[in-house]
Each structure stands twice: as C-alpha cells, then as structure tokens.
Amino acid sequence: MQEDFLYYLWKNRLFESTSLKSINAEQIEIINPGQRNDDSGPDFFNARISIDGFLWAGNVEIHVKASDWTKHGHTKDRAFDTVILHVVYDADVAIKRADGSTIPTIELRGKYDNHRWQHYLDLIQGASKWVPCEKNFLDVPEIVRHQWFDRLLVERLEERTKSIKELFIQTRNNWEESFYRHLSRSFGFRVNTIPFEILSSSLPLATIGRHKNQLVQIEAILYGTAGFLGSIHNDDYYTKELKKEFRILQIKFGLKPMSVHLWKFGRLRPGNFPTIRIAQLASLLYHHEQLFDAVIHANGFAELIDMLDVTASPYWSRHYSFDATSEFSEKNLGRSSIESLIINSIAPFTFFYGQYHQQDYLVQKSLIWLEKCKSENNLILRGWEQIGLKVKDAAGSQALLHQKKMYCDFKKCVNCGIGNYLLKYP
Ligand code: SF4
Structure with a gap:
C-alpha cells in the first residue's frame, strides 16, 4: 500500500x-x-x-x-x-x-474497490521509461487535458516566482533593480547564467543609470566589471575607449572586475558568446532607463517584441570576441532569443508583479505573452512529442515541463489531472 x-x-x-x-x-x-x-x-x-x-x-x-x-x-x-x-x-x-x-x-x-488499487499500480508502474501513463495519456479528452495544462502553467509560474521574490527582498523591494538582475540572468542563456548573475549583482542598475546617455560608458562599465577589459591583447580604437572609460568609472564607483574565466565560450554558437550578449544587454539598458516600466506598459505583444529587438553596437558587427575580427553581420538579439527572454524572465516577472499588486490584467498579460511565444524545443518536450503530444506555444511547453519535472518524475499520479481521469475512467 x-x-x-x-x-x-x-x-x-x-x-x-x-x-x-x-x-x-x-x-x-x-x-x-x-x-x-x-x-x-x-x-x-x-x-x-x-x-x-x-x-x-x-x-x-x-x-x-x-x-x-x-x-x-x-x-x-x-x-x-x-x-x-x-x-x-x-x-x-x-x-x-x-x-x-x-x-x-x-x-x-x-x-x-480493489480494481482501483490495480489501476493505480498499472498507472504508476507503467513499463514506459518516459512517463508511466504514456500508453493512455492521449485517451484523456482534450478538454480535460487543456484545463489541467492551464492549471499547470499557473503552478509553473508560481514556482518560478520564488526566486523573483528572493531578488525582490534582496533589492529592498526595488522593482527595476530586481527585474534588471533577473533579466540579466536570462541573458546568460543557460550556459552563462551564473556569470551574468554575478555581473548584475556587483553592478547596480543605479550605477549604470548614471551613464544612461552614453552607450560607450554603459558598455565600458559592463565589460570592465565582467573582467573582459583586462584580458584584451589587440587594442583598437573601440577597446582603448572602453578601457579609458572604465578606468575612470572603476575608481568613481569602486568596481571590482570579475574573473574573466567565469565566462564560457566553448560549444557555444558565436552569436551566443557572452561578449555579444553583454553588448545586447547594454543596448537594451541604453534605450530604456526604466526597462520594467516600459515592459509592463507595452501596448501589445508586437510592441514588446519591438522594444526588445536591440542590436549590439557597430564594433560587434565585425567581432564575436575582442581579439578576433569576423565577417560583417549585425548582432541583433533575434526573435528566438527575445522569446526565450520573455518565457524565462519577462513573463514570470510580470506575473509576479501582477499577483503582488493584485492587478489581474498583468497576470493575464503574462499568460497571453506565453501563448504568443513558440513552444520551446528540448529533450523533455521531444519526449512528449514521441508519445504524440505536440504543443504549439510556450504556454503549452511550460506546462509540459512542469508536468514532467513536478509530477511524472515523482509519480504523483493521484495529484495529477491526467492521473485522476485515468483512475476514474480506466
Ligand atoms: S503524473 Fe500524470 S501525466 Fe505523469 S505519469 Fe502520472 S498520470 Fe501520467
């Protein structure tokens, strides 16, 4: 038992x-x-x-x-x-x-009824290596699945807001600062999440904000604090300018550069190099002094996408890193990276803000944004696809990620909407 x-x-x-x-x-x-x-x-x-x-x-x-x-x-x-x-x-x-x-x-x-016990055992002991109920999952009517996925999505967002809440406390209830830190983490696109987190926590938004009118100063302060400027071998006009600016700003704000070795480049596509991501973050901060305020006031999804569609400064059109030149290509953030930022940072943060202020339209806005983003593509979602479950948007993919990680992996079938249906109608 x-x-x-x-x-x-x-x-x-x-x-x-x-x-x-x-x-x-x-x-x-x-x-x-x-x-x-x-x-x-x-x-x-x-x-x-x-x-x-x-x-x-x-x-x-x-x-x-x-x-x-x-x-x-x-x-x-x-x-x-x-x-x-x-x-x-x-x-x-x-x-x-x-x-x-x-x-x-x-x-x-x-x-x-002993049959119930048998159904329960059949369910949790399914021979599958993916999810125990995979043979029967699609027998559950679509309406039941949709209602359950809606609930999973909200659970997923509530789970994600735990770390946002901690940031909010750490920043003494400063929305812009905590949003900047949370968004910066997402600019790490998994591989460089930690160094971006260290960078944003050692470089307050207010410090960047004092140089909001000069992109080169914002870049200097970001690259300098990230530790890149001390490791450049081939100086050119742009890098000399960054170093000069950072020397002044470092003394002014008492900034301590991170170890450049924290940043990872290996196995990344060049467009994902942290040097490029920092330039794109700099551009975003340069264009929007009150970035979170601009996000929640975006008039529709298309405006949000436009706002986030930034391009790295011209130097980066011929570089992916500081010491090597490359073919000309503008380094704009791009739709899939923008959607990744919305899924992992912007929607959860807006959801938290909406709940905190009891502004339901913002909670709804965050859910709609997820419906407008394409489904993610990773091992877990490919697993669901193999059993015949393909979702088209990020609201669906976020729900399925939560399903697998929080329910199926722990065989919490009796707490799951799918499991409850299968036990009731075996
Ligand atoms: S938790 Fe739900 S979806 Fe996962 S195996 Fe159990 S019944 Fe199936």
Missing part, C-alpha cells in the same frame, strides 16, 4: 463510508475531507467530521500503518495536536494524544 493512494481515496471519498465506524466503534461521518496540505504538518486541513454525532473541524492525518504516527515523530510535534481523525490502511496500534486521549482512527483496508 502507498500513502499517495490513500490520499487519493480520502480526497475523493472513494471508500465505503456509510455506517463508517472508527476502530473504537465511534460513528464517523465525513462532512468535508478538507484540503490537501503539501507543506509540513497534517496531510489534510480544514476537514469537518462528525464523530458520534458531534461536529469537529480540524486536520486529518493519513498513514499506511497507524504506528507510522510514532515513526514519523508526530507524537512530539505540536502541529499534530489539531488532528481530529487518523486515517490508516492498517490500524496496527492505537495512537494517543499528549493528553492521553485516543485519536479517532478509521481503517480503509477492505473498504475500497
């Missing part, structure tokens, strides 16, 4: 509950099973149970064996004093509260 299956039975009341009696022969009537608690503490809270005709409101704890109560250390945990009912598969011992009273306990063994 598994606790997850017992949660599922309890939540959906899928057991014989007429004339239900506790192991001490108390008459039990479930008025409301309560809400599932995914944090520490009892498994269901705000339940309403009638025990021998008296209505109780409180929490419910569920275990495979009653003795798990002691094994899990609940006896000494005051959070479990509020438990009004103990639901177990096997009532091997009677459990008492700190005051010596026995906690009413019901045993589910023999009270549910």
Whole structure:
C-alpha cells in the first residue's frame, strides 16, 4: 500500500463510508475531507467530521500503518495536536494524544474497490521509461487535458516566482533593480547564467543609470566589471575607449572586475558568446532607463517584441570576441532569443508583479505573452512529442515541463489531472 493512494481515496471519498465506524466503534461521518496540505504538518486541513454525532473541524492525518504516527515523530510535534481523525490502511496500534486521549482512527483496508488499487499500480508502474501513463495519456479528452495544462502553467509560474521574490527582498523591494538582475540572468542563456548573475549583482542598475546617455560608458562599465577589459591583447580604437572609460568609472564607483574565466565560450554558437550578449544587454539598458516600466506598459505583444529587438553596437558587427575580427553581420538579439527572454524572465516577472499588486490584467498579460511565444524545443518536450503530444506555444511547453519535472518524475499520479481521469475512467 502507498500513502499517495490513500490520499487519493480520502480526497475523493472513494471508500465505503456509510455506517463508517472508527476502530473504537465511534460513528464517523465525513462532512468535508478538507484540503490537501503539501507543506509540513497534517496531510489534510480544514476537514469537518462528525464523530458520534458531534461536529469537529480540524486536520486529518493519513498513514499506511497507524504506528507510522510514532515513526514519523508526530507524537512530539505540536502541529499534530489539531488532528481530529487518523486515517490508516492498517490500524496496527492505537495512537494517543499528549493528553492521553485516543485519536479517532478509521481503517480503509477492505473498504475500497480493489480494481482501483490495480489501476493505480498499472498507472504508476507503467513499463514506459518516459512517463508511466504514456500508453493512455492521449485517451484523456482534450478538454480535460487543456484545463489541467492551464492549471499547470499557473503552478509553473508560481514556482518560478520564488526566486523573483528572493531578488525582490534582496533589492529592498526595488522593482527595476530586481527585474534588471533577473533579466540579466536570462541573458546568460543557460550556459552563462551564473556569470551574468554575478555581473548584475556587483553592478547596480543605479550605477549604470548614471551613464544612461552614453552607450560607450554603459558598455565600458559592463565589460570592465565582467573582467573582459583586462584580458584584451589587440587594442583598437573601440577597446582603448572602453578601457579609458572604465578606468575612470572603476575608481568613481569602486568596481571590482570579475574573473574573466567565469565566462564560457566553448560549444557555444558565436552569436551566443557572452561578449555579444553583454553588448545586447547594454543596448537594451541604453534605450530604456526604466526597462520594467516600459515592459509592463507595452501596448501589445508586437510592441514588446519591438522594444526588445536591440542590436549590439557597430564594433560587434565585425567581432564575436575582442581579439578576433569576423565577417560583417549585425548582432541583433533575434526573435528566438527575445522569446526565450520573455518565457524565462519577462513573463514570470510580470506575473509576479501582477499577483503582488493584485492587478489581474498583468497576470493575464503574462499568460497571453506565453501563448504568443513558440513552444520551446528540448529533450523533455521531444519526449512528449514521441508519445504524440505536440504543443504549439510556450504556454503549452511550460506546462509540459512542469508536468514532467513536478509530477511524472515523482509519480504523483493521484495529484495529477491526467492521473485522476485515468483512475476514474480506466
Ligand atoms: S503524473 Fe500524470 S501525466 Fe505523469 S505519469 Fe502520472 S498520470 Fe501520467
């Protein structure tokens, strides 16, 4: 027996509950099973149970064996004093509260349809290496899948806002500063996420803002703090200018250059080199002093894309790095990189801002932006595609990433909308 299956039975009341009696022969009537608690503490809270005709409101704890109560250390945990009912598969011992009273306990063994247990086992033990239910996934009606994916998308965004919330606290509730730091991370496009994070946290937006009218100064301060200017071998007019500017700004602001070795170039396409990404970030900061304000006031998706479609300064049209020249090609950010920034930074940040200020139109705006971006393409999404599930936009791909990472990989089938449908209609 598994606790997850017992949660599922309890939540959906899928057991014989007429004339239900506790192991001490108390008459039990479930008025409301309560809400599932995914944090520490009892498994269901705000339940309403009638025990021998008296209505109780409180929490419910569920275990495979009653003795798990002691094994899990609940006896000494005051959070479990509020438990009004103990639901177990096997009532091997009677459990008492700190005051010596026995906690009413019901045993589910023999009270549910055994076929359900079999379906549950079939579901979580599916032979597939991808997701256990892959054979049946597409049997779930599209409307059920869509409703579930909508919920997954919101869960995904809420999960992502945890790190944004931390940034917001670190920056003392400064929206522009925390957005700049969060967006900078995304300019690392995975491989250089950490160095971009270090760069933006050692170089406050306010410092950059003091040189907002001079692109060369913004570039100098970014490249200098990133550690690139100390490692240039072939000086030309542009690099000499950057070095000159940085010497002044470094003293003025007490800036300490990072180690240039933190930046990764290996196995990256040249257009993704951090030198190019820094130039594009500089250009974006140069064009929008209050970047987050501009983002949330963008009048439609097309305007947002236009705003983000920046090009690195002319030097970079003949360079990918400082010490080598290349064929002429303008280094504009490009649609797929812009969409990646929207998916990973701009939409989650706007979602958080909208929730924080209870401005639902901004929450909706962030969801619409994700619907307008193309689906991502990675190993997990290719896995879904192989079982016949192809999504067209980033709202769908974000939901599927969340599904796999937060549900399927942990076999949380009884908490999943797909799993609930398959258990109900095997
Ligand atoms: S969590 Fe849901 S989608 Fe994943 S294997 Fe279980 S039932 Fe299928």
